[in-house]
Amino acid sequence: MKKPLLYLFILSVLLNIFTYMYFTKKVKFEEDRIANFQKESKAKKDSIAALNNQILDANYFSLEYNDNAMEYFDKFDINQLSAEIRDEISSLNEKAEGNPLTKYDMINGNKAIINRIKILNSRWIIADFSVGKAWGEVMIKYYKQEGQPTEYETMDTFIYPNTLK
Numbered sequence: 001m002k003k004p005l006l007y008l009f010i011l012s013v014l015l016n017i018f019t020y021m022y023f024t025k026k027v028k029f030e031e032d033r034i035a036n037f038q039k040e041s042k043a044k045k046d047s048i049a050a051l052n053n054q055i056l057d058a059n060y061f062s063l064e065y066n067d068n069a070m071e072y073f074d075k076f077d078i079n080q081l082s083a084e085i086r087d088e089i090s091s092l093n094e095k096a097e098g099n100p101l102t103k104y105d106m107i108n109g110n111k112a113i114i115n116r117i118k119i120l121n122s123r124w125i126i127a128d129f130s131v132g133k134a135w136g137e138v139m140i141k142y143y144k145q146e147g148q149p150t151e152y153e154t155m156d157t158f159i160y161p162n163t164l165k
Contacts, residue, residue, distance in 0.1 A: 061120045069122035075146050085142065086117050088150055089127065099129065102138050103157045107131045107164070114138070124155075134163040 059065045063082060070078055092099045098111030106112075110132030117127045125140040136159030143151040 061118075063119040063121055066121050072122040073144070076144070081144065082119055085119060085125070085144075085150060089114055089117055089125070089140075089152070098131070101127070101140055101152055101154050102129045102131070102136070103154050104129075104131050104136070104159065107134055131159070135160050136163075 056065075063069050064078060073081060089099075089101065092101060093111075093113045096111070098104070098106060099114050102112035102114065104112040112129055112131045114127045114129045117125060119125050123141060123143075125142055127138050127140060129136055129138055136157060138157040139155040141153045141155050143153075
């Protein structure tokens with residue numbers, strides 16, 4: 001009778017040791033996992049903050065984020081105005097000789113087309129254009145007054161020489 005009790009006692013001690021070790025390692029594992037998650041979370045928050053700062057820097061010269069330009073256009077809805085200007089400039093691409101704001105005639109039978117537009121403030125627009133395989137940029141001055149059509153004036157254009165080949 002003593003031997004089975006001794007075996008049961010040894011078995012219970014071993015089970016207690018294994019259970020203790022299991023839960024100790026489990027707690028350590030969970031603590032490490034939480035610490036890693038917090039580090040990753042902080043790194044993600046830092047990268048999101050850095051991306052937000054980059055976006056704010058990139059949009060510094062943008063009509064939608066320029067308080068002075070928005071005050072200048074206080075009688076206009078800025079989003080509607082931006083869409084209207086983009087549509088007007090894009091509609092000039094439909095002309096047979098190309099978009100006149102680029103100041104470039106047809107090259108190898110291709111007309112100049114404005115592809116991308118950024119409205120910088122209440123007076124200037126920068127745009128990217130292409131003439132076939134050639135690419136360039138144009139700086140446009142615009143005037144918008146209530147009840148009158150928008151006036152556009154090309155300030156300067158530039159076509160990248162290496163794209164003319």
